[in-house]
Amino acid sequence: MSTITNEQIIGLIAAKFGDTVITEGEPYGLLTIQTGREQIIDLLTFLKEDATLKFGFLTDITGIHYPEQEKPIGVIYHLHSLQNNIRIRIKVFLADGDVHIPTATVLWDGANWMERETYDFFGVDFTGHPDLRRILNVDDMTVFPMRREYPLEDPNRVDKKDYFFGR
Amino acid sequence: MSDIQIVNAPAGVEGQGFFATKLDEAVGLARSYSLWPLPFATSCCGIEFMATMASHYDLSRFGAERLSFSPRQADLLMVMGTISKKMGPVLRQVYLQMAEPRWVMAVGACASSGGIFDTYSVLQGIDEVIPVDVYVPGCPPRPEAIIDGFMQIQKLVQTEERRRRETPEYQKLLASYGIQ
Amino acid sequence: MDNHPVLTDNDPQSELSTLNLGPTHPATHGVFQNVLQLDGERIVSGVSTIGYIHRAFEKIAEHRPFYQITPLTDRLNYCSSPINNMGWHMTVEKLLNIQLPKRVEYLRIIVMELARIADHIVCNGVLGVDTGAFTGFLYMMEFREHIYEIYEEICGSRLTTNVGRIGGFERNFNDIFFRKVRKFLVDFPKGLAEFESLFNRNRIFIDRTKGVAGVTAETALSYSWTGPLLRAAGVDYDVRAMSPYSSYQDLDFEVPVGTSGDVYDRFLVRNEEMKQSMRMIDQCLKLIEKEDPTIFHADVPAYYLPPKEEVYNNMEALIYHFKIVMGEVETPVGEVYHSVEGANGELGFYLVNDGGRSPYRLHFRRPSFINYQMYAPMSRGMLLSDAIINMSSLNVIAGELDA
Numbered sequence: 001m002s003t004i005t006n007e008q009i010i011g012l013i014a015a016k017f018g019d020t021v022i023t024e025g026e027p028y029g030l031l032t033i034q035t036g037r038e039q040i041i042d043l044l045t046f047l048k049e050d051a052t053l054k055f056g057f058l059t060d061i062t063g064i065h066y067p068e069q070e071k072p073i074g075v076i077y078h079l080h081s082l083q084n085n086i087r088i089r090i091k092v093f094l095a096d097g098d099v100h101i102p103t104a105t106v107l108w109d110g111a112n113w114m115e116r117e118t119y120d121f122f123g124v125d126f127t128g129h130p131d132l133r134r135i136l137n138v139d140d141m142t143v144f145p146m147r148r149e150y151p152l153e154d155p156n157r158v159d160k161k162d163y164f165f166g167r
Numbered sequence: 168m169s170d171i172q173i174v175n176a177p178a179g180v181e182g183q184g185f186f187a188t189k190l191d192e193a194v195g196l197a198r199s200y201s202l203w204p205l206p207f208a209t210s211c212c213g214i215e216f217m218a219t220m221a222s223h224y225d226l227s228r229f230g231a232e233r234l235s236f237s238p239r240q241a242d243l244l245m246v247m248g249t250i251s252k253k254m255g256p257v258l259r260q261v262y263l264q265m266a267e268p269r270w271v272m273a274v275g276a277c278a279s280s281g282g283i284f285d286t287y288s289v290l291q292g293i294d295e296v297i298p299v300d301v302y303v304p305g306c307p308p309r310p311e312a313i314i315d316g317f318m319q320i321q322k323l324v325q326t327e328e329r330r331r332r333e334t335p336e337y338q339k340l341l342a343s344y345g346i347q
Numbered sequence: 348m349d350n351h352p353v354l355t356d357n358d359p360q361s362e363l364s365t366l367n368l369g370p371t372h373p374a375t376h377g378v379f380q381n382v383l384q385l386d387g388e389r390i391v392s393g394v395s396t397i398g399y400i401h402r403a404f405e406k407i408a409e410h411r412p413f414y415q416i417t418p419l420t421d422r423l424n425y426c427s428s429p430i431n432n433m434g435w436h437m438t439v440e441k442l443l444n445i446q447l448p449k450r451v452e453y454l455r456i457i458v459m460e461l462a463r464i465a466d467h468i469v470c471n472g473v474l475g476v477d478t479g480a481f482t483g484f485l486y487m488m489e490f491r492e493h494i495y496e497i498y499e500e501i502c503g504s505r506l507t508t509n510v511g512r513i514g515g516f517e518r519n520f521n522d523i524f525f526r527k528v529r530k531f532l533v534d535f536p537k538g539l540a541e542f543e544s545l546f547n548r549n550r551i552f553i554d555r556t557k558g559v560a561g562v563t564a565e566t567a568l569s570y571s572w573t574g575p576l577l578r579a580a581g582v583d584y585d586v587r588a589m590s591p592y593s594s595y596q597d598l599d600f601e602v603p604v605g606t607s608g609d610v611y612d613r614f615l616v617r618n619e620e621m622k623q624s625m626r627m628i629d630q631c632l633k634l635i636e637k638e639d640p641t642i643f644h645a646d647v648p649a650y651y652l653p654p655k656e657e658v659y660n661n662m663e664a665l666i667y668h669f670k671i672v673m674g675e676v677e678t679p680v681g682e683v684y685h686s687v688e689g690a691n692g693e694l695g696f697y698l699v700n701d702g703g704r705s706p707y708r709l710h711f712r713r714p715s716f717i718n719y720q721m722y723a724p725m726s727r728g729m730l731l732s733d734a735i736i737n738m739s740s741l742n743v744i745a746g747e748l749d750a
Contacts (some may be wrong), residue, residue, distance in 0.1 A: 027681045028441060057584075058571050059686075060695060060712040078684060078697070080714075082568075083580075085589055089684065110571030113720040119406075135287060136398040136749055138253050145287060145406060152406050154287045200459070207371060209378045209400050211425035211507055211748050218495070218505075221488035236373040251749075254399040257370050283418065286403040293362060306504050 003088040004052065004064040006031040009088065014104060025092070027143060037062045040092050044107055047088065048081055055079040055088060061104065061114035063122035065147045069112055070097045077104070100125040121146035174200065191329040192276045198242070199266070199324040200230040202317075205241035207261065209248030212275035215307040216247050224310040229317055238264040243320060244297075250290045251278035262297045263346065270320050272297045274313055276306045298340050363391055366731075370399045376473060376738075377745025381723065388730050390406035397716075412674050413439050414513060418707070423506040423711060424747040426469050427690045428508045429498070434466050434687035435594055438647075438696040439513045439605040442683045447645050450638035451515045452594035453631040457528065458501070458510060459593075459687075460631075462625040464535070465494045466690035467617040469741040474614060475546060477739045478555045483545050492539050493531050500524040514651035515644025532625055548642075553611060556686060557640040560725060560737040562608035570721045573714055574692025576741065579616045580608030586688040610740040643656040649676055650689065674704030691715050691742055714748040 004033040006026055013021050013033065020039045024032040036042055047055040059078040061147040066072050071093035080087045092101060104111040115126045121139035126132055134141065145148055177196060179188030204226075208216055219226050220234070235241040238261045250258055262271070273293050276282035279302040281291035293299060300323055303316035331337050341347070348434070350468040368381040368705050378399035384391045392618075420431040433455050440447065468491050472484035495505040500523050512519070524583050567580040576579055585602045587595045604617035605612030646653050648667045657664035670676050680702045688693035692714030699708040718741055726734040 006475055028683045030684055032682075057568060058712070059693070060697065060717075062697060064708050076697075078695075082589075087684070094544075108571065109566075109569045109724075110717060110720065113688060113716065114571075117716075131453045136401040138398075145403070150287075151401070152287065152410055153285055153292070155292065163404075184746060185682045211422055213377075214425055215506055217469075218488065218492065221492075222485050223489060233538065236371070249400055249402055252402050255403065257399070261371060284402045284407070286407060288401045288403050309505070 003084045003156075004086060006086075009053060009086075011165075012050065013043070030087055030089055032091065034091045034093070037092055037094065040090070041102050041104070041106065042075070043090065044104060048107055053081060054083045054164060055081045056110040058104070058110055058114075059087070059140050061111055061118055061125055063118040063146070065122060066088050067148050069093070073124060075101055075118060075124055087097050094124065099123055102127050105129060120144070125145070153159040192325070193299065194223050194329050195325040199321040200231075202231055202324070203233050203235045203240060204243040205232050205235055205238055205243050205261070205265070207244060207246045207248075207258065209246075209250065209254065210277070212247035212278070212281070212305075212307040215258065216245070216308060216313060219310040219313045224314065225275065225319065229314070229321065230345075239266065241265060242269060244271045244280045245274055246271065246293050247274040247276075249282060250296075251282060251288050252290055253261075253289050255293075255296050256295045256344070258293060259296045262301065268330075270300045270323065271297055272301045272303065272316055272320055274303045274305075275292060275308060276304055278302075279304060282306060294298075297342070297346075298344055325326070348648060351521070362386065362734060370396075377743060377748065379719070379743065379748060381726075382704075383726070383731070383734075385731065388732075390726050390729050390734055392730060393726050393734075395719070395723045397748055399612045400745050402746075404711065404750045405709055409705055409707070413678075414671075418507065418509045420711075421509055422746050423713065423750060424466070424689055424691065424694070424715070424744045425507060426744055427466035428506065429510050430687060431694065431711050432508060432511055433459050433593070434685065434689070434694050435696060438511050438512050438683060438685040438698050439685065440620050441649060441677060441682065441685050441697060442700060443513075443647075445591075445645050445650065446516055448638075448642045449516065449594060450635055450640075450642045451644060452521060453594050453635045453638070453644070454516065455511070456595065456598070457628050460627050460675070461497060461528075462530075463690050464621050464736050465491050465625050466742075467621050470619050470690075471542070471546075471614055471741075474610070474736070474739045475552075476553055476555075478623070479596060480545065480549075480552065482715070483542050486538060486545075487542055490531075490535050493527070495536070497524060497527045497531065500527060511613045512644065512651060514647045521639065525632070528628065531587040532629055532632075535625065536622075539618065539621060546614070547618075555732075555736060556740075558607075559610045560608075560729065560740070562610070562721075562725070566721075567608065569716050570693065572726045573614045574689065574718070575613055575620060576608070576692065576718055577611040579605035581606055586686055586693050590653040590686075592685070592687060597634065598627050600627050601624040610736050612680070633650055634694045677725050678702055686712065689714055689743065692718060693748065708732075711750055713747045713750055715741075715743045716750070719743050719748060 009031055010023050021033050021035045021051045024034050047053055057080040062076050063145045064074040064076060074091050075092040103115060115129055118124050120134045120136055121134055121144060177192035179236055206216055218274045273279045278293050282291055300321045301316050303312055305312050363384045363386050366385055368378045370378040373460060380396040381393050383429045383643045399742060404419050407419060417432050420435045421428040423431045436701040468487045475483040485596045496610055498505055498508050500506050501520055528656055541612045557750040562580045564581045567577050583602050583604045588602050603616050605616050651669055653664035658668045678700055680700060682699040694714055695712030697710040698706050701707040
């Protein structure tokens with residue numbers, strides 16, 4: 001159904017970027033590649049504007065947090081080529097204390113709120129973003145709630161007795 | 168006798184050309200069948216409220232024909248849906264703008280107690296910010312349940328004093344919420 | 348269209364006025380706020396604020412087993428909850444590599460298309476209400492009640508359905524369901540024709556909606572729009588046609604596409620989609636007759652709860668039941684992204700699994716959220732009444748906006 005294959009994509013990317021872009025695998029048919037923050041905008045521009053690849057549609061930007069890893073915070077991009085009917089997933093991992101990455105709003109206007117959501121939940125600073133502030137949580141929140149160390153329930157709740165909840 | 172139910176007159180003394188009853192009961196009767204609700208619909212319960220207002224279940228049979236989105240002109244605040252911590256101050260502002268007599272109905276599990284969302288961002292029940300008269304449980308409650316809650320409010324309106332705001336219990340309740 | 352918002356200014360000599368189209372407003376169908384700066388009736392700039400119903404679905408999903416996440420997905424786009432439920436089940440089935448029998452997939456298509464019709468009924472009806480025409484909405488809501496009755500036959504609840512299980516459905520669909528669906532297919536076209544006769548060539552409605560908020564295909568793609576909004580702008584991207592899931596490839600349907608992307612085109616695209624949905628349901632009913640009528644789930648005892656009679660009598664069923672409920676079932680480690688065509692656009696589920704009972708990370712790609720970010724830049728230079736109509740035609744469902 002897709003007009004190009006994952007191998008072709010890997011070939012074209014490797015020809016341009018060499019080993020700064022690592023192929024992680026193809027879980028469930030979706031090519032997943034990993035790169036660093038220095039190459040991410042070049043990689044996204046290449047994927048978007050290349051005449052064969054044509055990944056012109058940004059499906060989603062989100063984040064993930066692996067606390068045990070050396071670079072715990074990850075930013076994950078999903079791109080879709082409507083002409084070729086194929087998708088790709090790009091991951092960028094960032095070290096703690098140094099959580100910033102250039103913004104993708106230079107390529108797609110739709111990345112604006114997606115990056116604000118990722119900032120709100122994980123604390124990723126998107127350099128160059130026109131309006132990086134919290135979007136879903138209350139404005140004066142100081143923590144980033146989707147990180148693994150933050151609990152689900154409200155810590156100030158006084159009426160839940162631990163005895164009945166097995167704690 | 169026909170099957171049509173009509174509103175029963177309150178208990179009173181009847182005579183040739185006059186009917187004497189308590190003012191509270193007469194005013195309560197009039198108020199209860201002409202409540203103007205403010206549908207504060209935030210999420211899924213709001214869609215069930217839309218179904219309640221539509222022709223199949225028709226809340227306007229009970230007098231709630233005129234929905235008011237302005238709190239200054241509303242009697243009954245129907246909070247339908249999850250209220251998050253970001254929305255709590257807005258809800259309080261809307262409640263404060265309502266003039267007495269005012270009643271509050273919490274429709275749905277989320278408005279009553281936080282519902283299935285026991286998280287850092289959801290207010291666990293709107294009675295943390297405003298006093299509530301009737302709670303309608305359900306996720307979402309059926310339109311029949313919303314109508315039942317509305318009829319409970321009507322019963323409250325009929326049986327309470329005319330100037331509820333002057334009773335000491337009510338003033339103590341409002342003071343506990345920090346409302347003058 | 349730049350994204351940089353112009354916030355309100357406090358100069359009393361200014362000729363611009365600030366209007367707070369606040370979180371509680373009859374025009375906003377859901378809780379989101381727009382602070383608009385107006386020059387008379389024309390909007391100069393606007394800032395959107397959302398998050399008033401943020402319920403932290405993605406965080407809750409990390410603490411719940413897979414089968415308990417379905418009620419959460421209900422509450423994403425609550426006007427069409429079966430689509431969300433089915434999308435989640437398909438994501439997990441993709442992760443677990445479960446193949447479903449054809450009958451299950453056709454039944455899923457019927458339920459999903461009914462949900463799509465229900466959502467478009469609300470959207471188009473409320474668009475009529477916003478232009479002042481209340482009648483169409485009341486006529487259409489009656490058909491939504493019929494759809495609710497059909498849902499009650501299969502899962503017991505009207506709105507937040509929680510229908511289906513990972514691997515199929517929890518019970519077989521009875522004859523009353525099929526009878527009601529067939530009756531709906533006879534009654535609804537007449538009701539839709541009546542609704543269209545009220546609006547499609549109505550001079551007032553056309554004046555209100557034609558030429559309002561037109562969007563080019565390039566802008567729509569740049570803002571990652573999907574669904575009826577993108578199709579009204581001229582791009583024929585429909586997940587059901589492009590990457591068919593759940594046997595959509597067996598059906599014969601068309602994808603309606605508009606030209607100018609304005610509010611009138613979006614209205615017509617949604618009406619046409621309702622007709623295509625009915626066509627799909629009709630084809631599925633014929634295809635189901637050829638299948639074995641007793642099948643309603645896949646044969647995956649490791650993931651699908653066995654029936655209670657077997658649990659009480661059969662040792663293997665008891666062990667499977669125990670393992671599934673206590674979360675001792677092995678799930679593959681990996682990540683999967685699956686998307687379905689929701690009523691508003693591409694609803695995607697990004698699931699990262701670490702082999703345990705709950706997902707490690709679950710992210711919802713919510714179409715309302717991504718569609719709504721263009722609202723503030725788009726309303727620059729529009730008249731206020733046009734901006735209100737634009738907002739209703741975007742069909743922003745607050746549950747999906749904030750998640």
